[in-house]
Amino acid sequence: MKSFCYRKKKYSIDPNGFVTKKSPSNIALIKYWGKHQNKIQIPLNASISYSLEKVYTETRLSYSMKKRKRNLSIKVFFSGKEKTSFTPKILEFFHRILFYCSYLRDFNFIIETYNTFPHSSGIASSASSMSSLALCIMEIEKKLVFSLKKDFFFKKASFLSRLGSGSACRSIYPGLVVWGRHQYIKGSNNLYAIPYPYQVHPIFTKMVDTILIIDEKPKKILSSEGHQFMNNHPYAKKRFKCANKNMEKLISILKIGDLQEFGELIEHEALTLHAMIMTSRPYFLWMKPNTINVIHNVWDFRIQSKKNVYFTLDAGANIHLLYPIQEKESILKWIYSDLFSFCKKIIESFCL
Missing domain, CATH: 3.30.230.10 (Ribosomal Protein S5; domain 2)
Structure with a gap:
């Protein structure tokens, strides 16, 4: 510019x-x-x-x-x-x-x-x-x-x-x-x-992000390399179309404050990202066994407790758990009692 x-x-x-x-x-x-x-x-x-x-x-x-x-x-x-x-x-x-x-x-x-x-x-x-x-x-x-x-x-x-x-x-x-x-x-x-220029429901202005460090080691394939594998990816065009469609959906979700739709969308986005990573050429896998263990525990806990806790991942093995601050006490207690054994460390943070 x-x-x-x-x-x-x-x-x-x-x-x-x-x-x-x-x-x-x-x-x-x-x-x-x-x-x-x-x-x-x-x-x-x-x-x-x-x-x-x-x-x-x-x-x-x-x-x-x-x-x-x-x-x-x-x-x-x-x-x-x-x-x-x-x-x-x-x-x-x-x-x-x-x-x-x-x-x-x-x-x-x-x-x-x-x-x-x-x-x-x-x-x-x-x-x-x-x-x-x-x-x-x-x-x-x-x-x-x-x-x-x-x-x-x-x-x-x-x-x-x-x-x-x-x-x-x-x-x-x-x-x-x-x-x-x-x-x-x-x-x-x-x-x-x-x-973000549009209306955001108050529930999404006070979100907690608890990060579960599954693997502290530097990644063998960095994100900058991983991006290049999308150049000839057979599913790339569908992925870009899906991401932009999900963004459109998120605008409405953020406005009305639908936590369940929000959670399902961000989990779908995270798993889609890793699906693209696993199906690129060369293919590779950033998730670790304990990444999978945590994901299944999150799903089970959510069904049993009816709590609004959802996961997302970036390009790596570590997991972000997002949930409203109103549910912090009970969810954080569950994280330390049920998920701590899967982690190297836990970082408690907030969405600014």
């Missing part, structure tokens, strides 16, 4: 400094899986997610002005240790955004970051890390452009985040966030995310 391009040459900024930003992970209700070939991070269907409290990345971006222009200079530290394996992806991200943030060429950078949850395990760590980094970059731009408007700040942060990790663009905003053009969602587009 040319309107995001910035080419100011003389800066009124301290030559050395740092900025710090925190950004949440998010859990998609309608899943983004598959992107246009030969285009950078453009989704093939619209998606919507909740941003999550207590599940976040905090990033400190230190900068020092160069005496002369050289290649991009970036060091990356994760949880206090230099992480050279992260550097190529960060460099690729910086190169992608240089046209929109040309001032980055004039600084050396040190990135120090940590998560409150395991990275690369299917809890959208790239979403929170890239969005927090994009927010840091925009904070530097704010120092350079005093007239930067708040709306533009977040819109461009979302735009930049997308170029690092598609779902990262949704982590810029709290609450329900939409990314990807959908004919029934005003303002939705493929270049950046927007806060």
Whole structure:
């Protein structure tokens, strides 16, 4: 987007400094899986997610002005240790955004970051890390452009985040966030995310998300690779059509507050995502035996208790349990008594 391009040459900024930003992970209700070939991070269907409290990345971006222009200079530290394996992806991200943030060429950078949850395990760590980094970059731009408007700040942060990790663009905003053009969602587009613009029933504004960590290890196949397997997937077109239809259904569900329809829809979306993963070429499986055990326990408990607890998964083995805050006490008690044995750890969070 040319309107995001910035080419100011003389800066009124301290030559050395740092900025710090925190950004949440998010859990998609309608899943983004598959992107246009030969285009950078453009989704093939619209998606919507909740941003999550207590599940976040905090990033400190230190900068020092160069005496002369050289290649991009970036060091990356994760949880206090230099992480050279992260550097190529960060460099690729910086190169992608240089046209929109040309001032980055004039600084050396040190990135120090940590998560409150395991990275690369299917809890959208790239979403929170890239969005927090994009927010840091925009904070530097704010120092350079005093007239930067708040709306533009977040819109461009979302735009930049997308170029690092598609779902990262949704982590810029709290609450329900939409990314990807959908004919029934005003303002939705493929270049950046927007806060969900329509009426939401109060029941969906106070949802709990309890995350069951089934497997803490980094995934053998990362989401960025998995997206590529959709390019020649025999069921891809049907999947994109189904996802957009589910988004249309969700608009009505969110308005009227139908928890049962909400739960059935997000579970269907999660299982559809994993069905696409299992039927791609090459095919693979992110679910673990305890993922299946938890899913069956959720179904049984829901029938017996009549409680409104529903699961969803992103691209990994770990499970998110979503339920209204009004039912938190009894459901949380059941989670610790019946599901704890299937998990490495449990993270209690809320949908922001």
